[in-house]
Amino acid sequence: xxxxxxxxASQENFSSKGEIGAAAAVWDxxxxxMCLSGGFQDKERSKPWEQDTPALVWSATKGPASACxxxxxxxxxxxxxxxxxxxxxxxAANGKETVTFRMLLHHxxxxxxxxxxxxxxxxxxxxxxxEQQRPAWVPGSAHGYHPRxxxxxxxxxxxxxxxxxRLGAYWRRVFGDPLQLDFWIGxxxxxxxxxxxxxxxxxxxxxxxxxxxxxxxxGSLTSRSFASPKGLHSxxxxxxxxxxxxxxxxxxxxGTATALAKFYAMLAVGGTWQGTVFxxxxxxxxxxxxxxxxxxxxxxxxxxxxxxxxxxxxxPDGTKLRQTFGxxxxxxxxxxxxxxxxFADPERGIGFAYIMNQMEPGVLPNLRATxxxxxxxxx
Numbered sequence: 001x002x003x004x005x006x007x008x009a010s011q012e013n014f015s016s017k018g019e020i021g022a023a024a025a026v027w028d029x030x031x032x033x034m035c036l037s038g039g040f041q042d043k044e045r046s047k048p049w050e051q052d053t054p055a056l057v058w059s060a061t062k063g064p065a066s067a068c069x070x071x072x073x074x075x076x077x078x079x080x081x082x083x084x085x086x087x088x089x090x091x092a093a094n095g096k097e098t099v100t101f102r103m104l105l106h107h108x109x110x111x112x113x114x115x116x117x118x119x120x121x122x123x124x125x126x127x128x129x130x131e132q133q134r135p136a137w138v139p140g141s142a143h144g145y146h147p148r149x150x151x152x153x154x155x156x157x158x159x160x161x162x163x164x165x166r167l168g169a170y171w172r173r174v175f176g177d178p179l180q181l182d183f184w185i186g187x188x189x190x191x192x193x194x195x196x197x198x199x200x201x202x203x204x205x206x207x208x209x210x211x212x213x214x215x216x217x218x219g220s221l222t223s224r225s226f227a228s229p230k231g232l233h234s235x236x237x238x239x240x241x242x243x244x245x246x247x248x249x250x251x252x253x254x255g256t257a258t259a260l261a262k263f264y265a266m267l268a269v270g271g272t273w274q275g276t277v278f279x280x281x282x283x284x285x286x287x288x289x290x291x292x293x294x295x296x297x298x299x300x301x302x303x304x305x306x307x308x309x310x311x312x313x314x315x316p317d318g319t320k321l322r323q324t325f326g327x328x329x330x331x332x333x334x335x336x337x338x339x340x341x342x343f344a345d346p347e348r349g350i351g352f353a354y355i356m357n358q359m360e361p362g363v364l365p366n367l368r369a370t371x372x373x374x375x376x377x378x379x
Contacts, residue, residue: 001026001350003034005375010036013368021049021196022356023257024372027265028349029273035258036372041196041357054182054255055196055355056238058336059363061185061253062150064263066105066308068170068249069154070283072161073101080105080307088160094134103139104153105308106292110135111153112146113224120231121246126152129229136221137297143305144297147226147363151250154308168247175278181263183255186247195254197239201338201361210300211363225298235338235359251337257353260342264333264351268344283307288330288346290314299363310334324365326352326377337362341369352376 006024013019021039025032041047073080078087080102085092091099096109103109114133118125130152136144146153155167162170168185176183187195206212214222227233232243232251244254266272267287271279290311293304302321304311309332313321318329325331325343333343333352338359344351354369 001033001348001376002378003376005378006034006372007036009371009375010038013371014039017368017371018202018358019356019368020045020199020358021053021055022354022358022368023049023051023053024354025257025261025352026376027258027261027351029265029269032258032261033350034376037257043199049196049357051258052182052194052256053196054184054187054191054194054259055340055357056198056244057253057255057260057340057342057355058251058338059147060260060334060336060340060342060353060355061249061251063260063309063334063342064171064175064183064253065151065154065167065185065249067175067263067267067279068167069101069105069157070307071174071279072158072170074280074283076161078161084157088156090131091156093131096133096135096139099135099139101157102291102307104150104157106143106305107146107150107296107298108140108143108292109146109153110137110139110142110144111149112136112144112228112298113221114149114228117228117230120148120229120248121242123152126229127156130156142297143292143294143303144221144225145299145303145363146250147298148228148250149225151248151252152229155247155249166247167249175263178276179262179266179273179278181255181259183253183259183263185249185253187244187254189245191254192241192244195244196357198235198338199358200235201359203361214300222298222300255355257355260353260355261351264342264344264353265349266351267332268346268349268351270346284346287332287344306332322364323373324370326373335363335365335369339365339367339369341365341373
């Protein structure tokens with residue numbers, strides 16, 4: 001790994017690419033191999049960004065959330081191909097009786113958008129809306145990214161499997177506390193003063209982008225998916241005390257680059273860390289393999305997934321169409337809106353994470369995150 005090149009790329013992000021505050025980390029089984037942090041938590045540049053500064057990572061939360069569901073299923077001996085309605089009976093309404101946990105994790109359930117518009121803060125209303133929602137396609141016949149409903153679906157699934165435990169609490173009990181990770185899905189009160197605010201993107205997405213056109217078209221599946229449930233769509237709304245304390249497993253995770261890199265390092269070495277098994281080796285092995293790839297009905301681009309984690313899609317000859325997660329074929333992880341990124345590279349036994357407070361346009365990382373990743377893998 002070229003840590004010196006990664007440092008230079010990080011410095012360039014601050015000098016010429018609009019970075020305000022950010023951190024990037026790499027871990028392996030022996031500990032932290034790289035931690036780059038710098039800049040400021042505020043636009044006035046009065047509050048320095050520290051190594052332990054946590055920040056919102058948006059959809060990069062989906063990786064830890066998926067690990068929680070996979071762990072809960074393993075603990076109860078529930079196969080991925082079991083219907084969700086077996087543990088959550090009300091979910092079966094309106095054509096969802098065949099939806100499996102595998103389909104949830106592969107974004108194949110067709111529940112990316114809600115016809116009703118429950119407030120995102122009202123968990124009971126969101127649950128009822130999901131129970132009553134008819135899938136946008138025959139479950140299992142297509143896939144489309146579930147930007148916001150994904151977390152609610154996994155939260156309800158974990159709660160029904162365990163009997164009562166919400167996913168945010170499950171994360172802390174199973175992964176966060178034992179691994180001593182400064183990452184939360186629902187931040188505790190005592191860390192609120194440490195959290196850096198996030199700032200909305202300053203630039204614009206490229207013209208002619210099919211995703212942007214659909215996102216800006218009222219009533220499109222893409223537009224509806226990013227608006228379901230309603231509320232907490234802006235950076236400013238996610239900077240509030242209420243949003244930080246709440247548990248949103250699809251887009252509300254708050255933590256440090258060090259914590260995410262260590263979590264993914266645990267996955268990169270097979271799910272066992274310092275003698276403790278966090279996920280079964282066969283469960284982690286499946287994450288290294290692309291489980292589904294094709295045209296994404298929501299993002300309107302080629303996407304690929306393992307069980308809840310993103311993969312880089314590949315051409316028929318095996319060449320990666322994108323290198324969001326570096327060059328390794330087995331790498332998997334998840335980006336977050338605006339640029340945050342975290343992934344495991346099992347070939348090299350490392351976990352990588354990048355977090356920041358100045359968002360960039362788009363749902364996939366560009367410029368700043370990818371420049372560090374590309375530098376890290378350069379010769």
